[in-house]
Amino acid sequence: MKKYIPLFLMLFFASATVTLAQTDNISPARKQAIDSLALEKVKDLSKYISIIGSKETQFSEANRVMDRAEELFAPDAEMGVSSLNRKEIAYYKVRNYFERLMALNYDRVNITWYDIHYISDLERQPDGRYVGVITVYQRFEGTSIESGLNYRDTTKKDITIYVEKKQTQIAGRTIEFWDVMLGDIRVTETAA
């Protein structure tokens, strides 16, 4: 029996390590703070999208806002878009998506956001970063004066957020903080 004791101890420590590593150690209070930070980034994105899409925005200003909007995203983030008629996802790089939005052929564009959102739990990835998803709803209205056509849709946007603990040096002291970056966005046209 004695010869199994080291094995039991080894197994105990190994399983304890795995359990610790996979436990979500973000407290509810911390989660709430991270949610607020993430929501601020999503609010910024929603503002930028509204500005980029608006026909009143000058070209140079739209480009400046696109640069700012891109800074919210992790590298290689993509937009995956589907509509009611086409369930297959069309993929766009974030910058490309903004440029297509700016180039839409309407005389007047109005982009607004519904007063509702949903924030998922944060799940830990193999690399230790946390990932979550924030869902928001956007209403788009485009008017073409020449043809007199109005186009209107409501899209659901599921926005990936990456949450990472980072460190910085301030006055010689190491300060830890949580940083949030936006990732891939799934855009679904809703039947609402």
Place this chain on the structure above:
Amino acid sequence: MRKIIIVITLLITSFGMAPGQGLFSPGSPKDDGRFAASTKQVNQFFRRFNAEESQDGSQRYYSGDALFRDRELRGKFISILFDNETSGISSQMKTEFMREVLSESQPQFLSFHEGEWFAEVLAVFQYKGRSENVTLFLKIQPEGLGYEWVIDKVVFQPFKDIFKKPSGTDKSFIHPLSHELGFMNLRKAFENSNTPESYTPKEYVPDYLTLFLYELKKGSIKFETISDVKFHFFQIDNWYFELDQFNRPGFNTGWLIGDLVKLKPGDKENILDFIYDQK
């Protein structure tokens, strides 16, 4: 310094006050309750099923909170988690399911990390110059410091068409005294038969996932897009249900239970065979 603060303040307020621009700005359209009612994420399906969030979804309940997994709240939530428009799940079946899940002595909950659920993803790949549907089955597994989705199985019709093991008198075989000839008859077996799978054991099942990965690595299969996603749950004792996304007008939308089956012994294996469609 004061000037900088004033400029920054003006900049921030000018963004915030632009009507109808950002999220929750004064011009935001009001949700009439449909988006609030919708089960917007699979995550929300778990939280509602377990009663781990408030009715409007704005507050997450944790162990120790008064309403955490509250039985009455769960009952209200679960009753709205069924597709009531197209699936035709009988009310008797729903009642029986809810009675078992909400049992006072042994309530059952869903767990994101504890297996017995998986995703079915309908994808489109380019193969031999054509767009072909590929069904991928993914499951959650622990990895490194967290978790990841991994591809567990794949169904691809062109692969299935390749492997059709004949049976009965149509099946070729290697006769039982071949060993005495040093298996010299393998030459005939391989050259004269286009169904070499005839020479495999009864329990042989082609490993389509390995084939699929091989073709991907060779570059013969290329990803195009995703066209549908659903989930299969076996976490509740003696029950199976399917989770589908319903994008339609009204209040009964989002991720909902689209199929519900009470399992008898052996049913789980039959349903899995049907889902995987591998035989």
